[in-house]
Amino acid sequence: MDWLREHPEVRTIRVAAADLNGVARGKRIPARFASKVFSEGTRFPFSVMNLDIWGEDIEDSPLVFETGDCDGLLMPTERGFMPMPWLEAPTALLPIWMFHMDGRPYEGDPRQALARVVGRYKAAGLTPVVATELEFFLIDDSGTKLRVPPSPRSGKRRTGGEILSLRALDAFDGFFTALYEACESMDIPADTAISEAGPGQFEINLVHQSDALRAADDTWLFKMLVKGLARRHGFAASFMAKPYDIWSGNGMHTHFSILDAQGNNIFNDGSPEGSDRLRHAVAGCLAALPGSTLIFAPHENSYDRLVPHAHAPTGIGWAYENRTAALRIPSSGPVARRIEHRVAGGDVNPYLMIAAILGAALNGIEDALPAPAPIIGNAYEQGLPQLPATWEGAIDTFATCPHVARIFPPEIIENFLMTKRQELHYMAELSDAEQTELYLDTV
Structure with a gap:
């Protein structure tokens, strides 16, 4: 959070993880709510890490209807906040990766595969x-x-x-x-x-x-x-x-x-x-x-x-x-x-x-x-x-x-x-x- 305090001009953040194709999947969040994301994480369906190149669900994937398209927990990586210089408005990016709700790494996350x-x-x-x-x-x-x-x-x-x-x-x-x-x-x-x-x-x-x-x-x-x-x-x-x-x-x-x-x-x-x-x-x-x-x-x-x-x-x-x-x-x-x-x-x-x-x-x-x-x-x-x-x-x-x-x-x-x-x-x-x-x- 120190980075955000040093950059008060940043009014929004993006939280993003890499799916299996390396495409960034995430959310836009007002900066004033960033502390909650940093301390508690955010949630995506597990299926989001397994979309096709068009961004569509995988047909018959057990991650979708079979499990009720349930959520995983995404926590910040060690990287922390960084600027997004390609956007016009001052914006911060917070890289995240996926875990189960009990804290176990989610094995369908490509970053977790490398960590393994x-x-x-x-x-x-x-x-x-x-x-x-x-x-x-x-x-x-x-x-x-x-x-x-x-x-x-x-x-x-x-x-x-x-x-x-x-x-x-x-x-x-x-x-x-x-x-x-x-x-x-x-x-x-x-x-x-x-x-x-x-x-x-x-x-x-x-x-x-x-x-x-x-x-x-x-x-x-x-x-x-x-x-x-x-x-x-x-x-x-x-x-x-x-x-x-x-x-x-x-x-x-x-x-x-x-x-x-x-x-x-x-x-x-x-x-x-x-x-x-x-x-x-x-x-x-x-x-x-x-x-x-x-x-x-x-x-x-x-x-x-x-x-x-x-x-x-x-x-x-x-x-x-x-x-x-x-x-x-x-x-x-x-x-x-x-x-x-x-x-x-x-x-x-x-x-x-x-x-x-x-x-x-x-x-x-x-x-x-x-x-x-x-x-x-x-x-x-x-x-x-x-x-x-x-x-x-x-x-x-x-x-x-x-x-x-x-x-x-x-x-x-x-x-x-x-x-x-x-x-x-x-x-x-x-x-x-x-x-x-x-x-x-x-x-």
Whole structure:
């Protein structure tokens, strides 16, 4: 409550939690009633955490009519209040997560799923260190076709991608300056920004931190901020996996290492190759990739990105310093030895994504799984086992994967399956243009 007392200009707050698709679900509350929310929480139906991408109930879900659509208790996360710089009126956001009325974590909450994985690490005396890299497009969606917005500086539209172009960044300097100022006010650790391969495509990295829940929070909040702030500047920003057919899609690469109880990186043994436990973590991630593809590619449009020779991995393999591989070990000093997981699109729920990655890595470490030989050269030409190539195939593989069952509780697996099967059914009724319109803002 101290933050609100220091910001008397704030007259309303939003309380919000991430549903299974990563969409913010919440309420608007006058600031004078905020103390009650902070101390006693608020209530949503459990089913709200399990809506489809349209925001509709899941048909035949036991969370709806079978249980009377009963409420769960939502309490503030450790984050507390923060500003919402994309709104005109001074407003505060209070992130929340869901519990049963008796205080037990609700296992259908994606943030609780990540907390469960972090708890496994803590029990083993380990701490994951996580960073995400977020790609997104700035888009003019005011017409019938998506286009790059005109530069506020020159009024011109760029027609192609400009990799690592300062000119492309400077064309939207006002937006990026406001974005970094907003990240500062929200305490989101935004680091380097670059222009990417697509027209109007950019990437911003968030710094490594030894709190996986906070890293996921930052990623979720950053997506919300970028989309909201872009609208305030007169265009859209989208993390949709593949908004343009002919250009590369949006990825969300995740870097992670693991510290022991003394703060030492367990992936570092002083050698250039890294430790045995690095290879065990790699093996765990590779073993879980087929089943967890639905987490990393949760929407129909996601699979337009996961095609050969499109700068997104399709084969199940790993390599040192090789961006065609699903898992890359970047060049670094031994102390910074880490794994880069490159499968996820920008359209993911970051809580589920980070839980899937860290859970799979810990499975491999606990089982001392041997890793296959790292690949050399173009991963698309290695004859590797392949990720599921379709949304339907990924749903079926997720449903029966023992690695997924070891990472996630049964309730979140079943809820996610019901959600994706319902979306698969109704998405078939939409044209490509209608799908794009749906995904552009929601994911």
